[in-house]
Amino acid sequence: MYIRLQEQFEVEEWWPSESAFEIMVGAILTQQTNWDNVERSLNELRGKGLLEPRRLAHANISELEETIRSCGFYRQKARSIKGMALYIQLEYGGVPELLLNKEIGSARDELLSLNGVGKETADSILLFAGKRPKFVAAVYVSRVLRRTGILDSTDYDEVQNYIESRFSDDPEDLSKLYALFVQLAKTHCRPSPRCGQCPLECDCETGLAQGKK
DNA sequence: ACCCAGGTGGCCC
DNA sequence: GGGCCACATGGG
Numbered sequence: 601m602y603i604r605l606q607e608q609f610e611v612e613e614w615w616p617s618e619s620a621f622e623i624m625v626g627a628i629l630t631q632q633t634n635w636d637n638v639e640r641s642l643n644e645l646r647g648k649g650l651l652e653p654r655r656l657a658h659a660n661i662s663e664l665e666e667t668i669r670s671c672g673f674y675r676q677k678a679r680s681i682k683g684m685a686l687y688i689q690l691e692y693g694g695v696p697e698l699l700l701n702k703e704i705g706s707a708r709d710e711l712l713s714l715n716g717v718g719k720e721t722a723d724s725i726l727l728f729a730g731k732r733p734k735f736v737a738a739v740y741v742s743r744v745l746r747r748t749g750i751l752d753s754t755d756y757d758e759v760q761n762y763i764e765s766r767f768s769d770d771p772e773d774l775s776k777l778y779a780l781f782v783q784l785a786k787t788h789c790r791p792s793p794r795c796g797q798c799p800l801e802c803d804c805e806t807g808l809a810q811g812k813k
Numbered sequence: 814a815c816c817c818a819g820g821t822g823g824c825c826c
Numbered sequence: 827g828g829g830c831c832a833c834a835t836g837g838g
Binding site (some may be wrong): 632638670671 | 832833834835836837
Binding site (some may be wrong): 615627628630631632633634635636637638672673676680682693715716717718720721730736738739740778782785 | 817818819820821822
């Protein structure tokens, strides 16, 4: 499947950025939100010099809310990214790499302890900001696996374990696979409308709807 | 007037 | 521990 997807799509540069911290902030901002909206917020933050832990840690919360308004859920996200900055500042002197380079299990636990950071966000940070071997089991992934009849589960841990236990350990490979899943899902496996021509011969048309109703 | 977007945390039983 | 729900903007 990985090979077929690689043939089907250009493997785009996923999540390019200037710093690990920028990815950490972006990982929170992008929750349930279109990337275009996130990019505006990121640019606003960058313009105010707030994409560094020490600056963000002391940012005014009201100003922060206005700064990231475009990415939605801005009140809770403002608190979350400031809390994350505070944590990095206090525990690691503003050097997120010190957290990201720790033993992966404990690094993940620490990320999960932060408000606004759940499994998917924690794993995105580990993989994309830390270059650590973790697969991000986003909704798109389980949707594609289900539609292709490969695995019928929406349980995060189950989906993640399925991939991690039978795919490469190389973070580069894991990143590419994730990017390909998302590209496929966006192109062919949206809840609606159905494309009817999935390159993986999935069952897009037969009522496996996954959206709300 | 809908539906969707690279989720999370809080509450309920 | 699974099943709802609020959170909120911008684009199609």
